[in-house]
Amino acid sequence: MTLEIVPTGAAAGAEIKGVDLRMLIGDDLLRTLDRALGEYGVIYFRDQDLTPEHQMALTLRLGKLDNNVFGETHGLDGHPGIVVISNVEKNGRDIGVKGAGNNWHSDMCYDATPPRGTILYAHEVPENNGLTLGDTCFAATNKAYTALPEKMKRFLHGKRAIFDFSARNRLNPITQEQINRFPAVTHPVVRTHPVTDEKCLYIMRDDATGIDGMEQDEADLMIAALADHITRPEFIYRHRWQAGDLLIWDNCTVQHRAIQDYALPHRRLMHRTTFAANGAPA
Numbered sequence: 001m002t003l004e005i006v007p008t009g010a011a012a013g014a015e016i017k018g019v020d021l022r023m024l025i026g027d028d029l030l031r032t033l034d035r036a037l038g039e040y041g042v043i044y045f046r047d048q049d050l051t052p053e054h055q056m057a058l059t060l061r062l063g064k065l066d067n068n069v070f071g072e073t074h075g076l077d078g079h080p081g082i083v084v085i086s087n088v089e090k091n092g093r094d095i096g097v098k099g100a101g102n103n104w105h106s107d108m109c110y111d112a113t114p115p116r117g118t119i120l121y122a123h124e125v126p127e128n129n130g131l132t133l134g135d136t137c138f139a140a141t142n143k144a145y146t147a148l149p150e151k152m153k154r155f156l157h158g159k160r161a162i163f164d165f166s167a168r169n170r171l172n173p174i175t176q177e178q179i180n181r182f183p184a185v186t187h188p189v190v191r192t193h194p195v196t197d198e199k200c201l202y203i204m205r206d207d208a209t210g211i212d213g214m215e216q217d218e219a220d221l222m223i224a225a226l227a228d229h230i231t232r233p234e235f236i237y238r239h240r241w242q243a244g245d246l247l248i249w250d251n252c253t254v255q256h257r258a259i260q261d262y263a264l265p266h267r268r269l270m271h272r273t274t275f276a277a278n279g280a281p282a
Contacts, residue, residue: 003029005036005043010237011140012041012254021048021246025061033248034062037117038195041254042138042237044247048121052079055121055246055271062248063275066115068108069178076271085120085270087263096269101258103206104139104231106251107274110165110207112185116194116277119248125241126266133262136247138237138254141200144230145190148201153190160186161203161223162210186212187281189226193252194278200252201230202281230255252281 004017014036019029036043050058056079059065065081074097076082084096108114126133145153165174165182189211191202205227211219237254239247249256262268 003032005032007040008237011143011235012138013237013239014040014043016043016045019045021045021050021058022054025058030061034195037248037250038193038198038253041140041142042239042247042249042256044239044245046242047244048246049244050121050246052076052082052271055119055273056081058246059119059273059275062119063116063277066108066274066276068272068274069174069182081273083272085268085272086124087126087268088124089264099260101136101256102260103204104227104255104257105204105207106202106255108251109187109202109204110163110182110185113277114187114251114281115274116252117248117250117275119246119273119275121247121271122241122243122245122269123271124267124269125243125245126262126268128262128266132240132242133259133266134241134268135259135261136239136241137257137259138239138249139231139256140235140237140254141202141230142193142196142198142253144232144235145199145201147235148229153199156189159189159214160212161189161208162186162212163207164209167209184209191252191281193250196253198253201226202252203227203230204255231257 002018006015068083074084076084085100086096087098088095107118164184166179187202189203191200193200203226208223
């Protein structure tokens with residue numbers, strides 16, 4: 001089959017056709033996918049039939065494995081680098097992270113060097129009378145930055161947001177050991193993408209706890225205003241999952257949010273990996 005990149009027509013997203021991810025990705029294809037990932041923010045492949053070994057091989061081809069903190073408690077047996085995302089229970093216990101990503105965020109923004117990308121592979125997708133549930137929404141941070149007034153762009157130049165792991169507003173509990181491992185860090189509010197050189201907004205309401213050099217009240221208002229701007233409808237791509245979908249998203253170009261509109265007996269089972277960036281955000 002011939003490689004084809006089909007944009008969604010939304011502010012983000014493109015389908016990649018003609019690629020079997022069970023096969024080793026060559027250098028030319030790797031460069032094409034890397035560029036598409038930066039340009040579209042999220043790329044997806046339909047009808048993939050992958051084992052955990054296939055997903056790990058793909059992840060390591062894209063970059064160094066960047067272990068997520070939830071892999072410590074919800075890693076796949078035999079593959080601790082794969083985080084299970086699921087509402088399924090076994091013997092009265094959750095087999096994966098439940099309710100993950102229900103608010104707008106960029107993965108592992110609390111880390112001094114957040115991952116370049118995230119891979120999510122759909123094993124089971126919830127349905128109700130033929131209606132697919134559990135969509136994932138993506139917000140194009142590059143398009144959001146471009147749409148800002150020039151005065152705001154100048155104001156944000158050089159500003160750094162504070163990300164404090166201990167203050168995160170999340171459903172899943174965190175431990176004191178994890179808090180100790182991730183002290184508060186700062187990242188540029190406006191990042192420069194490492195591949196496309198585009199400017200992208202990097203700030204989230206429930207993860208950014210302040211802005212360096214600003215009073216808390218003023219920073220809270222600015223964070224809220226920018227978060228609302230990033231998630232305006234014109235910047236959103238909503239992915240409707242099918243079993244066998246594999247998505248890769250760029251944690252600089254897009255933020256994302258999982259739609260929690262399902263519950264058992266409607267099952268959702270996903271496997272997630274993340275791959276590292278080459279350096280701290282700039």
